[in-house]
Amino acid sequence: QKEVEQDPGPLSVPEGAIVSLNCTYSNSAFQYFMWYRQYSRKGPELLMYTYSSGNKEDGRFTAQVDKSSKYISLFIRDSQPSDSATYLCAMSTMDSNYQLIWGAGTKLIIKP
Amino acid sequence: SQTIHQWPATLVQPVGSPLSLECTVEGTSNPNLYWYRQAAGRGLQLLFYSVGIGQISSEVPQNLSASRPQDRQFILSSKKLLLSDSGFYLCAWSGTPGKRQETQYFGPGTRLLVL
Numbered sequence: 163q164k165e166v167e168q169d170p171g172p173l174s175v176p177e178g179a180i181v182s183l184n185c186t187y188s189n190s191a192f193q194y195f196m197w198y199r200q201y202s203r204k205g206p207e208l209l210m211y212t213y214s215s216g217n218k219e220d221g222r223f224t225a226q227v228d229k230s231s232k233y234i235s236l237f238i239r240d241s242q243p244s245d246s247a248t249y250l251c252a253m254s255t256m257d258s259n260y261q262l263i264w265g266a267g268t269k270l271i272i273k274p
Numbered sequence: 275s276q277t278i279h280q281w282p283a284t285l286v287q288p289v290g291s292p293l294s295l296e297c298t299v300e301g302t303s304n305p306n307l308y309w310y311r312q313a314a315g316r317g318l319q320l321l322f323y324s325v326g327i328g329q330i331s332s333e334v335p336q337n338l339s340a341s342r343p344q345d346r347q348f349i350l351s352s353k354k355l356l357l358s359d360s361g362f363y364l365c366a367w368s369g370t371p372g373k374r375q376e377t378q379y380f381g382p383g384t385r386l387l388v389l
Contacts, residue, residue: 168317194376196376196377198380203362203383203385204382204383205364205366205380205381205382205383206318206364206380207379207380208377208378208379211376211377250317250318252318254376260306260323260325260368260376261320261323261333262320262376262378264317264318265317266316266317267316267317
């Protein structure tokens, strides 16, 4: 079993829809949770960073962590074609020596 | 502001040839540096990380090596490339003052095709 599971998709939704992207994990010691967005043939860029449980909102993006269920989510409101990309989750523990454990990424397609 | 550079952007190499990929970071000092490989449709595989000059930790045994000759320079090398070395190579750094070390920032990547 992988430490972090993420549905690879592709997930195709119409423009304007609310998108929900998810990762599950097995290590209860994970404390730091990140979402990265990666456009085709580009390096990943950090979207959201969350410590421990709870929600964090930034514009159209909301990151949610449920440590009791070992489940994290990224919600995108009013999705745009420019949101079409691969979304990767990553997480780490307090004593991770700065190493991240990555999901495989979900490819998202927003149809105009 | 901080900037990370990688070159070349694309590389096509024959099997058995050597490899040298370079990464440099500007606008920060004493960053943590990372080399990742991403196979098509896959997540990121950490290859090496470095917390300082000359300090390299390897995560995956293979025919690749890394060096950090200067504070903001990270080099990925191979003496003899294998077909399985094909992939998208990403350099990343972390260590923004005031931010957690876990937040990593990536370069544009090098696409390597070994034939």
